[in-house]
Amino acid sequence: MILRFLSLASGSSGNCYYLGTPEYGILFDAGISFRSIKKILKDNGIGLEQILAVFITHDHADHIKSVGDLGERYGLPVYATPEVHQGIDNSHYINEKLHTSRRIIEKDLPVFIREFKITAFEVPHDATDCVGYFVQYKEQKYVLATDVGHIDETVGAYIRMANHLVVESNYDREMLSQGNYPVFLKERITNGKGHLCNADVAEFLAANFNLHLRNIWLCHLSRDNNHPELAYKTVELAFRKYGLRIGTDVNITALKRNIPSELFVLE
Secondary structure, three states: OOEEEEEEEOOOOOOEEEEEOOOOEEEEOOOOOHHHHHHHHHHOOOOHHHEEEEEOOEOOHHHHOOHHHHHHHOOOOEEEOHHHHHHHHHOOOOOOOOOOOEEEOOOOOOEEEOOEEEEEEEOOOOOOOEEEEEEEEOOEEEEEEOOOOOOOHHHHHHHHHOOEEEEEOOEOHHHHHHOOOOHHHHHHHHOOOOOOEHHHHHHHHHHOOOOOOOEEEEEOOOOOOOOHHHHHHHHHHHHHHOOOOEOOOEEEEEOOOOOOOOOEEEO
16 A cells, blocks of 8 residues: 655746556656656656656646657656646647647546546646646545645645645745735736745645645745745644644655655555
8 A cells, every 4th residue: 555755846947746656656747857757766766667647737837848758759648638738739838749648637537547546626726727636546545736826615625635735835925025026926926826825825734634634745835935944834833823743743845846855655
């Protein structure tokens, strides 16, 4: 029943996550180079031949950079909603368009990859379409919710089911407010279809904590308006307010943008 999780990259420069067993695995998003994906996996003892599929959350460039290489050149099936596939087709960041590798998924309808049951769910974000993923493997439940404009009823329901959660903690509200971003970009980030701030995700996780939640990874941290220590501390303080102890009740890691994480073993 061992699961393994690896963040290859997490941030506005590129996103890619691995979830697998000792025998096989899948990728979520492919926003870094094919060469980097192959090297990082190899450095962690994972051969590219063990990857069975790629699941895409949405069509922004930092999530789809290598879908053509993985799909058409290497031959991996690339799963996305029809709207996300259309966005990939229209993206000028993709040189190799998807044809034989294209796989269509629908929200709330599971797809089976060996022992993985994978369900896409709606996420509010200003892409052509955007989904999170809920993965069931035996008794374990993994949730990926990145680029979340706000935690609505659907996103919240899936988060509450997770044993292992990767969730966006993009920006610190004060850093963004006082920073040099133009007004239109600040408004885009904070308008409910942009990104999720540290304080909001911290309060939601603390107020809705379940004992079956064992691991939280804070993902997609902003380069200019956040840093891992601040994101971690914000969640830690919220949990402490509810009498919850990090390291005892739950493990929390703030993922770095351009540095792969360790290979986490989930049991």
